[in-house]
Amino acid sequence: MVETIKKNLSLTEFLDHPETKPASEYINGKILQKPMPQGEHxxxxxxxxxxxxxxxRSQKIALAFSELRCTFADRSLVPDIAVFRWQRxxxxxxxRIANRFNTYPDWMIEILSPQQSTTQVLNKILQACQQGTELGWLINLEEATVLVISxxxxxDVFKEEDKLPVLEGIDLSLTVDTILEWLTI
Incomplete structure (x- = not known):
C-alpha cells in the first residue's frame, strides 16, 4: 500500500474526496492507496x-462483494472481498441495496499482492475482527497459504488440502489447493 500524505484529514473529509483507482483506504488517520490488482489476484x-x-445468494444467506467500501470505527476499508450476511x-x-456500507463485513477476504506488507494487511483484518467481523482470510498466493483470523x-495458517473455515451457515467446502487450482487456465 502506498501512503498518501494528507495532514489532519478527517474520515468525513476523506469520504468527500473522489474515489481513486485503485481505491484508497482510511486507516488510523492515514490514507493508503491499495495496489492495482494483477492477473492472479x-x-x-x-x-x-x-x-x-x-x-x-439464492437462499438469501449472504452476498460477496468485490472492492466494496466499508466504513466503520473511524476507518474506511475496501476489502478485496467483503461478505455480508443477508440480514446485515x-x-x-x-x-433496495444501499450505496454506502457504514458497517464492517461479516467475512473479509484479502489477497496479498507482491508489493503489499503482510503485517499491514493482517492488521487491517485484525482491526475489522475487533469491531465485529466474524472471519478474515489473507490469501498469500506466493506462499500458497491462507492466514485465517477468527x-x-x-x-491459523492453512495450506494444501486444509479445509478453510467459512461463515457458519454457508455450505461451502474450499481448500487452499482448490483456490490455487483456479490459477491454471
Whole structure:
C-alpha cells in the first residue's frame, strides 16, 4: 500500500474526496492507496465472489462483494472481498441495496499482492475482527497459504488440502489447493 500524505484529514473529509483507482483506504488517520490488482489476484477475487454467491445468494444467506467500501470505527476499508450476511446488508427505505456500507463485513477476504506488507494487511483484518467481523482470510498466493483470523482474533495458517473455515451457515467446502487450482487456465 502506498501512503498518501494528507495532514489532519478527517474520515468525513476523506469520504468527500473522489474515489481513486485503485481505491484508497482510511486507516488510523492515514490514507493508503491499495495496489492495482494483477492477473492472479484478479482471477482469484472474481472466482471466490462467484463461488460464494452461487452458494449463498439464492437462499438469501449472504452476498460477496468485490472492492466494496466499508466504513466503520473511524476507518474506511475496501476489502478485496467483503461478505455480508443477508440480514446485515444495508438497505434503503424502499428495500433496495444501499450505496454506502457504514458497517464492517461479516467475512473479509484479502489477497496479498507482491508489493503489499503482510503485517499491514493482517492488521487491517485484525482491526475489522475487533469491531465485529466474524472471519478474515489473507490469501498469500506466493506462499500458497491462507492466514485465517477468527472473531476471537485467533490466527491459523492453512495450506494444501486444509479445509478453510467459512461463515457458519454457508455450505461451502474450499481448500487452499482448490483456490490455487483456479490459477491454471
Amino acid at each position: 484478479s482471477l482469484i477475487q472474481g472466482a471466490l465472489c462467484e463461488v460464494i454467491n452461487q452458494v449463498t 446488508i444495508p438497505k434503503t427505505d424502499s428495500g 472473531q476471537n482474533q485467533r490466527l
